[in-house]
Amino acid sequence: MSPRLVKRTQRRPKASWAVALLLGVAFFVMAPRAQAYPWMIRHGYTGCVACHADPSGGGLLTPYGRAQSELLMSSRYGHAPAEEEEASRFSGPLFGVVTPPDALLVGGWLRSGYIWNTADGKLVDRRFLLMRADLGAQVKVGHFRANGTLGIASAGSRAQSQQASLSSSADGANLISREHWLGVDLADDTVLLRAGRLNLPFGLRNIEHTSWVRSETRTDYNQGQQHGVAVAYNSAAFRTEGMLIAGNYQLHPDAYRERGLTGFAELALGEHNAVGASVLVTRANADVATSKETFRQAHGVFARLSFWRPLVFLAEADALVTSTSGAGTAVGYTGLLQADYEVVRGVHLALTGEGLRRPKSGAVGGVGGWATVSWFFLPHFDARLDVVRRSGLGAPDTMTYLAQLQGYL
Amino acid sequence: MMFYRLRVTPVRRIVTPLIALVGFAAITTAETSAEASPEYPSIIAEAVGASSPPPCTVCHDSPSGGFGTATKLLAKYLESRGLSASDEGSLRTALAAAKGEKSDSDKDGVSDTDELKAGSDPNAAGSSGPPPAEYGCGNVSGARPANVSFAMVAAAAAAFVCRRRRLRS
Numbered sequence: 126m127s128p129r130l131v132k133r134t135q136r137r138p139k140a141s142w143a144v145a146l147l148l149g150v151a152f153f154v155m156a157p158r159a160q161a162y163p164w165m166i167r168h169g170y171t172g173c174v175a176c177h178a179d180p181s182g183g184g185l186l187t188p189y190g191r192a193q194s195e196l197l198m199s200s201r202y203g204h205a206p207a208e209e210e211e212a213s214r215f216s217g218p219l220f221g222v223v224t225p226p227d228a229l230l231v232g233g234w235l236r237s238g239y240i241w242n243t244a245d246g247k248l249v250d251r252r253f254l255l256m257r258a259d260l261g262a263q264v265k266v267g268h269f270r271a272n273g274t275l276g277i278a279s280a281g282s283r284a285q286s287q288q289a290s291l292s293s294s295a296d297g298a299n300l301i302s303r304e305h306w307l308g309v310d311l312a313d314d315t316v317l318l319r320a321g322r323l324n325l326p327f328g329l330r331n332i333e334h335t336s337w338v339r340s341e342t343r344t345d346y347n348q349g350q351q352h353g354v355a356v357a358y359n360s361a362a363f364r365t366e367g368m369l370i371a372g373n374y375q376l377h378p379d380a381y382r383e384r385g386l387t388g389f390a391e392l393a394l395g396e397h398n399a400v401g402a403s404v405l406v407t408r409a410n411a412d413v414a415t416s417k418e419t420f421r422q423a424h425g426v427f428a429r430l431s432f433w434r435p436l437v438f439l440a441e442a443d444a445l446v447t448s449t450s451g452a453g454t455a456v457g458y459t460g461l462l463q464a465d466y467e468v469v470r471g472v473h474l475a476l477t478g479e480g481l482r483r484p485k486s487g488a489v490g491g492v493g494g495w496a497t498v499s500w501f502f503l504p505h506f507d508a509r510l511d512v513v514r515r516s517g518l519g520a521p522d523t524m525t526y527l528a529q530l531q532g533y534l
Numbered sequence: 535m536m537f538y539r540l541r542v543t544p545v546r547r548i549v550t551p552l553i554a555l556v557g558f559a560a561i562t563t564a565e566t567s568a569e570a571s572p573e574y575p576s577i578i579a580e581a582v583g584a585s586s587p588p589p590c591t592v593c594h595d596s597p598s599g600g601f602g603t604a605t606k607l608l609a610k611y612l613e614s615r616g617l618s619a620s621d622e623g624s625l626r627t628a629l630a631a632a633k634g635e636k637s638d639s640d641k642d643g644v645s646d647t648d649e650l651k652a653g654s655d656p657n658a659a660g661s662s663g664p665p666p667a668e669y670g671c672g673n674v675s676g677a678r679p680a681n682v683s684f685a686m687v688a689a690a691a692a693a694f695v696c697r698r699r700r701l702r703s
Binding site: 411414 | 655665
């Protein structure tokens with residue numbers, strides 16, 4: 126080994142530690158969301174079922190999904206990938222230390238970060254957030270599956286996790302379970318029948334759980350799950366899921382539980398484009414926000430379009446209809462358009478526009494814009510910076526600065 | 535495709551320091567919960583002597599709270615007494631005013647603070663509706679999320695170290 130090479134080799138560990146320190150600092154000042162990336166359609170994945178245990182996306186990854194996370198999503202360093210490259214053991218559970226049997230899927234999520242909020246230019250909120258600390262597993266025996274997650278939620282993230290609470294500690298720190306279900310695979314695994322606490326099948330399963338299309342339809346992937354029975358069908362060009370909602374049984378009393386149905390259907394137009402439609406109809410004796418009997422509907426369309434691999438457009442538009450006892454029926458709308466550009470592999474720039482008019486008489490419309498940079502710097506790890514501006518709705522103009530880091534173990 | 539790749543250092547060069555990252559993450563997540571701002575519901579419960587915090591919907595028209603959704607009568611009254619977002623002091627001051635003035639937002643003859651203490655809705659006259667919504671299946675006061683998350687991350691770090699040693703041997 127030449128002296129120069131020796132010197133370079135000796136220098137690398139220091140550089141590596143510097144990288145780790147920078148990442149650590151990034152972690153220290155940051156916080157994220159769940160893993161569900163509709164823009165994977167750029168790689169020809171029109172469906173989600175190959176990579177996720179949930180046939181409609183998000184949640185536990187299959188071994189194939191873990192491999193694709195490393196081979197397709199995260200940055201590569203140095204050598205060019207071989208034509209038929211296989212994922213390293215690093216992509217496995219707990220960095221490959223654990224090799225579970227085929228019947229068992231395991232995973233863990235850790236998200237943390239820092240958020241700054243301003244209202245009319247005044248800083249009104251800044252804090253650390255522990256956004257997610259969950260473990261998940263799925264056991265499959267024959268055609269039957271049992272799947273669930275268990276985690277903890279800090280007081281600081283109460284508003285974004287309380288609907289999934291298992292406990293009700295007064296200080297806001299609680300055990301939570303976002304998903305738990307039993308399922309059976311039918312028709313050569315193209316159909317999955319499930320019962321339990323499930324993600325609501327509606328619209329884009331995007332990770333921006335505070336985007337208006339998710340929060341206003343109450344279909345966010347972070348805590349908007351409900352108990353019920355669902356059936357999903359997946360083929361190469363078509364996927365659909367319908368769910369009968371029995372209510373969130375982690376919410377009391379029963380009067381607040383919404384009951385109804387929701388579902389979506391999506392048709393692939395080639396390998397890189399898909400369009401779909403969604404419907405949601407629920408009724409509650411007492412709406413959790415107003416305590417009044419409420420009949421709530423959302424109907425919409427969505428699309429995922431990629432005409433050039435580095436660029437993916439995600440779009441969703443939903444009509445919101447709410448009928449409240451004593452207040453009549455009101456109509457609103459919400460929409461989202463996102464352009465995700467993968468500059469180099471693993472590094473994404475995204476611009477998102479959104480609009481909202483709540484279904485209330487006299488409601489004022491609002492608009493929002495997101496600028497996002499995210500870097501999948503290692504398999505299953507990403508850092509993300511968001512700047513979100515929202516105005517209208519009869520409320521102060523707000524700016525949110527969010528720095529976050531997410532790891533999937 | 536050259537366009538599609540970063541050229542930095544081989545993965546293995548930064549894999550080992552990842553332990554430092556994970557360890558650091560453990561510390562930061564442990565601090566996260568410790569430094570998180572106490573939430574308004576807990577402050578309200580403490581101020582009025584309620585046994586449990588009220589739901590976000592006591593002030594907000596959204597179950598998750600958020601800017602622009604504090605439209606309930608109680609929220610409007612408290613704002614008129616100086617309440618502003620994420621300012622614990624302003625909330626305590628406004629609650630003190632509510633107690634002193636015996637404010638009654640829904641005009642049902644029971645003061646807001648008494649309704650908050652009793653767990654009824656200070657925005658709905660007569661409180662004919664169901665009791666306030668509660669989340670969870672049981673009470674486990676004293677849960678320590680920071681420690682749990684620390685343990686989870688520490689376990690990951692330990693597993694990672696074990697794997698590295700196994701690869702070297």
